[in-house]
Structures are given as C-alpha cells and as structure tokens.
Amino acid sequence: MITRSPIPLQRHGSADTWQRQLAHAIRDPRELCRRLALDAQWWPGAEAGHALFEVRVPEAYLSRMRPGDPHDPLLRQVLPLEAEQQQTPGFVSDPLEEREHTARRGLIHKYAGRVLLITSPACAINCRYCFRRHFPYEENAPSRAQWADTLDYLRQDTSIREAILSGGDPLAANDRQLGWLVDQLEAIPHLKRLRLHTRLPVVIPDRIDDALLDWLGRTRLQKVMVLHINHPAEIDDSVISACQRLRQAGVTLLNQSVLLSGVNDSVTTLAELSERLFEADILPYYLHVLDPVEGAAHFDIDDDTARSLVAELRTTLPGFLMPRLVREIPGEASKTPL
Numbered sequence: 131m132i133t134r135s136p137i138p139l140q141r142h143g144s145a146d147t148w149q150r151q152l153a154h155a156i157r158d159p160r161e162l163c164r165r166l167a168l169d170a171q172w173w174p175g176a177e178a179g180h181a182l183f184e185v186r187v188p189e190a191y192l193s194r195m196r197p198g199d200p201h202d203p204l205l206r207q208v209l210p211l212e213a214e215q216q217q218t219p220g221f222v223s224d225p226l227e228e229r230e231h232t233a234r235r236g237l238i239h240k241y242a243g244r245v246l247l248i249t250s251p252a253c254a255i256n257c258r259y260c261f262r263r264h265f266p267y268e269e270n271a272p273s274r275a276q277w278a279d280t281l282d283y284l285r286q287d288t289s290i291r292e293a294i295l296s297g298g299d300p301l302a303a304n305d306r307q308l309g310w311l312v313d314q315l316e317a318i319p320h321l322k323r324l325r326l327h328t329r330l331p332v333v334i335p336d337r338i339d340d341a342l343l344d345w346l347g348r349t350r351l352q353k354v355m356v357l358h359i360n361h362p363a364e365i366d367d368s369v370i371s372a373c374q375r376l377r378q379a380g381v382t383l384l385n386q387s388v389l390l391s392g393v394n395d396s397v398t399t400l401a402e403l404s405e406r407l408f409e410a411d412i413l414p415y416y417l418h419v420l421d422p423v424e425g426a427a428h429f430d431i432d433d434d435t436a437r438s439l440v441a442e443l444r445t446t447l448p449g450f451l452m453p454r455l456v457r458e459i460p461g462e463a464s465k466t467p468l
C-alpha cells in the first residue's frame with residue numbers, strides 16, 4: 131500500500147479550467163525542485179536535461195508526488211537527470227523510425243487498417259523517457275489546408291478502419307479543432323473507429339469537460355481511448371471521476387504503460403497498477419519495454435528481467451488484468467510480444 135501526503139494543489143483563479151492548468155504547468159526545472167523540496171544537488175542535472183527536452187509538469191500531477199523524495203515514482207518520470215547527457219550505443223533520436231512511415235505531413239501509416247494522425251504537437255506533461263522526445267513536431271503540424279490532403283489519403287484507402295489521434299497529446303488541441311476533425315473523419319464511410327492516445331485525463335483530469343464530451347459523445351465512430359499510466363499513484367479520485375465520465379460517453383478505456391527502472395519495475399507495483407486501473411474502469415492493454423531513445427537509457431530494463439517480472443505477475447493476477455509485454459520493432463507489422 132502506498133502512503134503519501136500530497137502537496138497542495140496550486141490553483142490559478144476561481145475558474146481553473148484545463149486550459150489555465152495547461153498554461154500554468156511548471157516549466158522551470160528549479161521551480162520543480164523547489165516545489166518538491168529537493169535539495170540543490172538536483173538542480174544542475176535538472177537544468178542540463180531541461181536544455182535537451184523541456185520540463186513540463188501540470189499542478190494536478192505534481193500534487194500526487196511525495197515532497198522531499200527525489201525517488202518518487204511520479205517525479206522520476208518528469209525530473210531531468212544528469213544521466214540524460216550520456217550517449218549510449220543503440221539509443222537514438224528516432225528509435226521507431228517514424229520518419230520512414232510518414233505518408234503525409236502529420237500522418238504515420240505503419241500498420242494495416244489504421245493510421246496515426248499527429249493532431250497536436252504539444253503534451254501536457256513531458257515524460258523523460260518519451261520515444262518522441264526528439265520528434266520534429268514543427269515539420270509535422272498540419273494546417274487546415276494540409277488536413278485536406280491527409281483526409282484525402284484516408285478517403286482513398288478503403289482498407290483503413292481506424293484513425294488514431296496522437297501527438298504530442300491530441301487532447302492538448304482545442305475542442306473546436308477536435309470537433310471539426312472528428313466530423314471530417316466520421317464522414318468517411320469505411321472508417322469505423324476513433325482511437326485517442328492521451329495522457330491528459332491522467333495529468334489534468336479537468337480536461338474531460340462538457341465541451342469534450344459533446345464532440346466525443348455524438349460521433350457515430352466507436353471510441354477507444356488508450357491512456358498512459360505507469361504507476362498506481364497516478365490514479366487519484368479525480369482521475370477515476372474523469373474516467374467515469376468517459377465511460378458514460380461510450381468510450382472504451384485501455385491503458386498502456388512503459389516498464390521503467392525506478393518507477394514500476396516490481397511485481398508489487400505492477401499488480402497494484404492493474405488493480406487500480408480496473409477500479410477506474412480501465413483495462414490493462416500493453417506493457418512496453420523502453421524504446422531506445424537517446425537520453426533515456428537510465429530507464430531501461432533488460433529483456434530477461436522484464437520477462438521474469440511478467441511471469442511472476444501472471445501468478446498474482448487474473449488473466450484479464452494482465453498487460454501484454456511487447457516491444458515495438460521498426461518495420462514489423464505489429465507490436466512484438468516478448
């Protein structure tokens with residue numbers, strides 16, 4: 131059982147909308163250290179890492195961390211460390227070779243039957259292990275005119291059944307843009323499903339507001355949301371209530387996690403994560419091994435350890451709470467089970 135005495139949530143006015151929370155996310159590494167009462171030895175690493183990939187942490191997520199604990203598993207996901215400077219053989223800037231599969235600006239077509247649309251270049255939180263930490267978003271942010279080209283691609287390929295909104299975080303886009311895009315997608319007869327890959331309902335649960343539920347609830351497309359949660363302490367009551375609203379709007383909720391050293395590399399934590407996900411009406415889907423992205427080698431867990439963790443996890447959980455341990459290998463037709 132995790133015990134924590136959370137730090138107070140800093141509010142930014144009476145109408146603390148998700149947009150205000152996003153705008154006021156912590157972007158200064160020293161501020162992050164100061165708010166969590168970390169001593170000055172952490173500052174140089176935090177500043178050096180921030181220069182490579184900027185710090186971004188919303189207050190709602192910060193409030194679930196333990197002050198004074200540099201090893202807090204939520205903080206570890208967002209605090210830049212000295213280790214990010216190290217060059218490690220095999221760890222590269224585009225580990226999934228996404229540039230090879232960019233069929234149109236902002237459209238990645240890797241797998242049969244589904245395409246991924248870079249819907250927003252921004253995230254609400256910057257995760258230090260992110261495989262897209264070097265992604266050239268500026269080259270892939272389509273304008274309204276470029277969306278026409280993207281939508282044409284989808285119209286012409288009748289094998290595409292599913293559009294995946296990704297990013298960045300697609301829910302960092304505003305509801306007017308998202309509503310427009312979903313209207314365009316649902317007018318394509320062969321499209322059946324809309325999938326969103328997002329961390330926003332976890333890091334700013336207020337994102338699940340009436341404006342979002344309006345466009346999401348009214349589409350004819352089947353809706354799947356794949357959340358990204360790595361540790362049970364990420365799921366507090368506000369996340370559970372956001373998930374309830376999504377479920378009421380007919381959204382199937384799945385979760386993908388990344389196996390991360392110092393965050394969730396224990397059977398106890400992974401079992402507790404699955405239990406907590408199910409309490410929030412989310413099914414565990416994937417447990418990814420780390421994509422070898424430059425700057426994140428200190429999070430890596432070797433394959434044998436990953437396999438033995440999952441084998442032991444299987445002895446403690448019912449099958450429906452078991453995530454699939456996978457690796458993404460560039461050029462493969464699907465994720466590869468380990």
Ligand code: SF4
Pocket residue numbers: 253254255256257260261262297298299329358
């Ligand atoms: S929210 Fe997802 S895309 Fe954004 S930094 Fe984190 S892992 Fe990367």
